[in-house]
Amino acid sequence: MSLSFIDIQAKDNNKVKHLRGLCEQVSYRKKQQQTVLEGVHLIEAYLRTGQPIEAFYLTRQALENPEVQQLLDQNIHAPLYVLTESLYQDVRTLGPGIDIMAIIPTPRSPADINRYSDxxxxxxxxxxxxxxxxxxxxxxxxxxxxxxxxxxxxxxxxxxxxxxxxxxxxxxxxxxxxxxxxxxxxxxxxxxxxxxxxxxxxxxxxxxxxxxxxxxxxxxxxxxxxxxxxxxxxxxxxxxxxxxxxxxxxxxxxxxxxxxxx
Structure with missing residues (x-):
């Protein structure tokens, strides 16, 4: 199916700044109550919990990857931002792989620890x-x-x-x-x-x-x-x-x- 996305080419774009802050700063992640997943398999593991994706960031090359297309087809309501290759490489924190990131809400810990369990x-x-x-x-x-x-x-x-x-x-x-x-x-x-x-x-x-x-x-x-x-x-x-x-x-x-x- 056809996917709607937004192209981003500027380094000072607010969406890029937001993504970079989540990737690099503990304090920013805490303030925004969000974090970043990198790579198809980690995103798939998260999706199996039934929780929402708040936004996707990827390169145009990744957009043509069959695994990515299948993943995005199941999450058509999440905003999709396509970065230039150089922008993505500048933000990423991990080594080579399929160039896709997802922003998710940071799960909150329950109030109480079970002190009688492993x-x-x-x-x-x-x-x-x-x-x-x-x-x-x-x-x-x-x-x-x-x-x-x-x-x-x-x-x-x-x-x-x-x-x-x-x-x-x-x-x-x-x-x-x-x-x-x-x-x-x-x-x-x-x-x-x-x-x-x-x-x-x-x-x-x-x-x-x-x-x-x-x-x-x-x-x-x-x-x-x-x-x-x-x-x-x-x-x-x-x-x-x-x-x-x-x-x-x-x-x-x-x-x-x-x-x-x-």
């Missing part, structure tokens, strides 16, 4: 790839709640969204939580990986709900929070000093899955 807690994780990977792993492992400290990478930023591959849409996520008061108040066991811990991950009984606390890439879990957690070690017979936090998280979560399936 949860993943992220303390000051700053790498978008690590955060997105942990979100995707949590969703795959069946954990529904993710709690994030103030210093953790913005969950709804384009880079974290891309790394999470749509996991955000199936999780209940709480950001900017004061973990120094939240963690001590929990009644569930809190586990944190530590190279200094004596107890192995594989000695734990993980049949019941628990909390997985993952710390900063360089410093790990802070001393303050470690006082309220049970330190566990992941055996590394190869002798490496430590594991990437996203890898460590995946090992822990799927040891939990293994035990519960057994």
């Amino acid at each position: 949860m993943l807690v992220l303390e000051n994780l700053q790498d978008p790839g690590n955060v997105g990977t942990l979100l995707r792993t949590a969703a795959a492992a069946g954990i529904k709640q993710v709690i994030c400290s103030k210093g953790t990478a913005a969950i709804w930023s384009p880079r974290v969204l891309r790394a999470g591959m749509g996991a955000q849409f199936s999780l209940t996520i709480f950001e900017h939580i004061a973990l120094e008061t939240f963690i001590p108040a929990l009644s569930l066991p809190v586990y944190a990986t530590s190279s200094h811990a004596q107890q192995s991950l594989y000695q734990l009984n993980l049949q019941n709900p628990c909390v997985w606390l993952m710390g900063n890439e360089g410093q790990g879990v802070s001393e303050t929070l470690m006082q309220h957690a049970e330190g566990i070690a992941i055996p590394q017979p190869g002798g490496q000093e430590s594991l990437n936090v996203a890898i460590a998280g995946a090992i822990c979560l799927f040891e939990m899955v293994r035990q519960r399936l057994a």
Whole structure:
């Protein structure tokens, strides 16, 4: 079917400025209560939730792509803006792919955290790839709640969204939580990986709900929070000093899955 769109060629166009602000600025995303999805597959993952797209931005070449055409045919009511190739490349935040972005409203967190259900807690994780990977792993492992400290990478930023591959849409996520008061108040066991811990991950009984606390890439879990957690070690017979936090998280979560399936 024929699609109606608006051509944009000027760098100072207000629509381009708005898109750039959402791509680059946490404060602007928060003020507008919007974010940007990049790429066909991430947009499709969002659309499966039944939520609305507020606007599409793409290049003329992408407009001729069959996957894009099929996607747009299902969302004919959303405004469609076609940027020049140079404008799009100047705004985009990700690597090569089909040049399409979608603006969506930023989901709001529910008022209350379920303190008796499994949860993943992220303390000051700053790498978008690590955060997105942990979100995707949590969703795959069946954990529904993710709690994030103030210093953790913005969950709804384009880079974290891309790394999470749509996991955000199936999780209940709480950001900017004061973990120094939240963690001590929990009644569930809190586990944190530590190279200094004596107890192995594989000695734990993980049949019941628990909390997985993952710390900063360089410093790990802070001393303050470690006082309220049970330190566990992941055996590394190869002798490496430590594991990437996203890898460590995946090992822990799927040891939990293994035990519960057994």
